[in-house]
Amino acid sequence: MTFHVAVPADLRIGGGSLSQLPDVLRLRNAERPLIVTDAFLTSTGTAARVVALLEEAGLHPALFSGVVPDPTTVSLEDGLAAVTSHRADVLVGLGGGSPIDTAKALAVLAVRGGPLRDLKAPFSYDGPALPVVAIPTTAGTGSEATRFTVITDSDTGEKMLCAGPSYLPVAGIVDYELTMSMPPRLTADTGIVALTHAVEAYVSSRHNAFSDAVALRAITIIGRSLRTAYRDGADHRARGEMMEAATLAGIAFSNSSVALVHGMSRPLGAHFHISHGMSNAMLFAAVTEFSLSAADDRYADCARALGVADDSVSDADAAAALVRELRALADELAVPTPERFGIARDDWEALVPTMAEQALASGSPGNNPRVPAASDIEDLYRAIFRGDAR
Structure with a gap:
């Protein structure tokens, strides 16, 4: 290869x-x-x-x-x-x-x-x-x-x-x-998007040995620094590590690919003007849970790199721990649901089919470990609206 x-x-x-x-x-x-x-x-x-x-x-x-x-x-x-x-x-x-x-x-x-x-x-x-x-x-x-x-x-x-x-x-x-002057909200949203880049690069069907190594390193750094940077924006070590991790995660996905989270997040920005970081954060846990069965071993590697599981637990348990951690991060970093963001249910529902079509057309969902149908993407959009997937 x-x-x-x-x-x-x-x-x-x-x-x-x-x-x-x-x-x-x-x-x-x-x-x-x-x-x-x-x-x-x-x-x-x-x-x-x-x-x-x-x-x-x-x-x-x-x-x-x-x-x-x-x-x-x-x-x-x-x-x-x-x-x-x-x-x-x-x-x-x-x-x-x-x-x-x-x-x-x-x-x-x-x-x-x-x-x-x-x-x-x-x-x-x-x-x-x-x-x-x-x-x-x-x-x-x-x-x-x-x-x-x-x-x-x-x-x-x-x-x-x-x-x-x-x-x-x-x-x-x-x-x-x-x-150093980034406010907590921006710190949270950009930090989660860096984590999304690294995880998606690692689980993507287009991953390789180079992107794997860089992605896991980025995940490890984010695991020890994101919460600190969010709580104390004056912490130079945490700021420096998050900047390094974001670049590493960018290198990882540029040499692998992103997947379903990104495919679904772009329509949220286009139609509802949700920032790229926040839209990724809204989707991350739900999409990861949807995808686990197709790549428990690789999601388990991500969980271990993030520091929420070790080798004493099975890959399935480690992968499940990753989903729990992503939900915990969303709560601790005050990531809103689309409903709490201020979007009306009728407006959301009216655009679900269009957003699913646009997500698929981007090509990114095809890189996901579990490749979704349009109906799967529609179900995920509905599940995150009020936080049903958290």
């Missing part, structure tokens, strides 16, 4: 690594970086700090701060104009998943052109693109190390997964100090 491993050519990981950004760009002979970020990071001064860092190094940066949460094809239009007007030779994605996903999409569209829907999965794009340097400011998406971007089609409302080697950043700056 052979498998292909792809990771960014240059990852700088650790507190204070942001200062190395000029060196990263010089190594690529880049002179005109466009910083792709959002209004929040502009308001906090983080974006201005990056601009100043690059100007002091003699580079010629520009700033595009028009990224929106859950970016859409329409929201990319102003970004493309900014790339063109600045004559950018590299894009610097600064922020959480939305700015980095936006930078990846812009990098491809600026060279190839659109429409982006032509590139959605299962199509894999390996053509020319501008280089992307990713600087995450949350510890969750792992987008700095993945070959994917997620953009909502403004015409259809579909949250499109676009994949391929051309979306992989050439470099990533993983500086946990940029996450």
Whole structure:
């Protein structure tokens, strides 16, 4: 059996690594970086700090701060104009998943052109693109190390997964100090999504020896650090470990795949504007329980790596312990049900068939240990609405 491993050519990981950004760009002979970020990071001064860092190094940066949460094809239009007007030779994605996903999409569209829907999965794009340097400011998406971007089609409302080697950043700056101000809610949601990435990469039918090792390491780190980071955001050790784990989990799923949780979570963001992290957290325990019978041994490995089971118990018991732990995490980290989030039952029920269809169309459920039918996905959506699956 052979498998292909792809990771960014240059990852700088650790507190204070942001200062190395000029060196990263010089190594690529880049002179005109466009910083792709959002209004929040502009308001906090983080974006201005990056601009100043690059100007002091003699580079010629520009700033595009028009990224929106859950970016859409329409929201990319102003970004493309900014790339063109600045004559950018590299894009610097600064922020959480939305700015980095936006930078990846812009990098491809600026060279190839659109429409982006032509590139959605299962199509894999390996053509020319501008280089992307990713600087995450949350510890969750792992987008700095993945070959994917997620953009909502403004015409259809579909949250499109676009994949391929051309979306992989050439470099990533993983500086946990940029996450120190994350509030508990964001810490919880991004932390659970990192755990979801690692577990799904490990149980996916497309897993391999490399992704297995990286995924289990990420799970172990998250098991000892997530609760601490949630309760005490000033804990440098926990923040640093969660940032490292998020990147490892991103590497794991980029070289394996995600599965049913992600397939089901994207429609929640598209239709109900639930954040990616929270939608994963709403689904995680229920989908894992649904899947156990097809991969008790691999879910058991995850439970042991997480620290909620050991070798003295059977694989079936260890796998069941994982589900209990995911439910406990959802409770301790105050993950709401869709109903408590504020969604009306009638609105939810009306979209269940459409969401199930979109989940299946993404391809991710096909990687799940237990491959669901549309009716299974509909049942899971109904079960999580009021927390029946907790």
